[in-house]
Amino acid sequence: MASAQNGSGQPATKPATQxxxxxxxxxxxxxxALQRYSGSGLVQNNQTITGTVTGDTASNVTTGSNAITGNAFQGATGMPSVVQNTGNNVLIQTGVIVNVQLKP
Incomplete structure (x- = not known):
């Protein structure tokens, strides 16, 4: 099989990448340097969120509405989190685990 030529009679080489x-x-x-800082092991993340709502009462209450409009996240950075609730006696729990893996 013939090898690719670069016009000089020498096999073509890949250009150096920057x-x-x-x-x-x-x-x-x-x-x-990245290899020196690599944990290179098993990552286990556990998140336990517990909560209770007991014995609460709500009488003669009015709940509203909520909406996320088209520009609600305009200019947001990072990892935005949205929690919405229009009820009463509600327990809202949220949690985020982010794993970042860098590979050379």
């Missing part, structure tokens, strides 16, 4: 940069983040970390 690390991608992202404005505001500086230079990328080398693969060897």
């Amino acid at each position: 690390p991608a940069t992202v404005d505001g983040f500086g230079q990328p970390v080398s693969t060897s």
